[in-house]
Amino acid sequence: MALILSIETATKVCSVAVHQEGTLLGINEIHLDNVHSQKIMGLISTLLEQLGVESEKLDAIAVSSGPGSYTGLRIGVSVAKGLAYALDIPLIGVPTLEALASQVIPFCEKSDHIIPMIDARRMEVYAIVSDYNGSVLEKAAPVVLESNPYISYLEKSLVYFLGDGAEKAKEVLSHQNARFLPNLNSSKTIGNIAYQKFLESEFEDLAYFEPNYLKEFRVQTSKKNPFLT
Incomplete structure (x- = not known):
């Protein structure tokens, strides 16, 4: 019985969901910029508590794998890898745009x-x-x-x-x-695709998995002060 926690942080949307056998059990998300690092663990713990699901009962962690915001992807993937490692369960990477298209x-x-x-x-x-x-x-x-x-x-x-x-x-x-269409990224569709990957054992290597940034991250220098970024 596949119980999967899904994470979507590739854009301004910070979203987490739990699916069982591909069926959505619950979702928590906020639409605010630059809050992912502050809010994501709280969203996860609140959702699991609301559903009465212990983290040890999860069978896999799924995460939006990019492209998207460099910072958002880094946060989501870091949390997903940390949870998968701590719980000793598989990590599933789901291409961000494919999940969005599936809506x-x-x-x-x-x-x-x-x-x-x-x-x-x-x-x-x-x-x-x-x-x-x-x-x-x-x-x-x-x-x-x-x-x-x-x-x-x-x-x-x-x-x-x-x-x-x-x-x-x-x-x-x-x-x-x-x-x-007004549709935005959501962990709901990350979870839908993740279930199919789970059935086919399409798991990521925790040691080497990185988001697909598409472009290298560049720090922009302030025009007024070249020592500031």
Whole structure:
């Protein structure tokens, strides 16, 4: 009986959920920036207490593996690895954008496409392209939205855009076949995918698992004072 704790911290959403056999038992999440390190352990302990689940009863820990915020991913993965190690249970990494795309699958037609987006600052997003069933057609990559990079998909089918990067893409991606959804990242869909990975024993190596940042983290120097970052 698979009891899985899932963690999502790749964006401003700090979210934790518990699934049993792929069925959601409970979820705790907040939508605030720069609070993940302060709130995540409290969210986890509160959720487990509310559900009457002892941590020792968990069968696996799942975590959003990126891309996304460097700091958010680092926090989520560190907590997930720490719990998996302490409890001696498997760690499951779930691609962030694939989990986000899966939210749309239930109402897609066979010709539709899904493009989940995570804000990467300025006019850049992290995105994938998937078909109606969630199969990835274009792998996760940084995309600059200076012109419409998805016009070929929009001209032949409905395209669902979602995630915190989709809002700023509306003007550039304007098209009669574009559909912009308010859906954001959530541990709920991390847990759904994690259960399938659990059944197939797709576990991560605790010693070597790292988030998929896509781009190297760069410390920006203050223009006013070069000694400040």
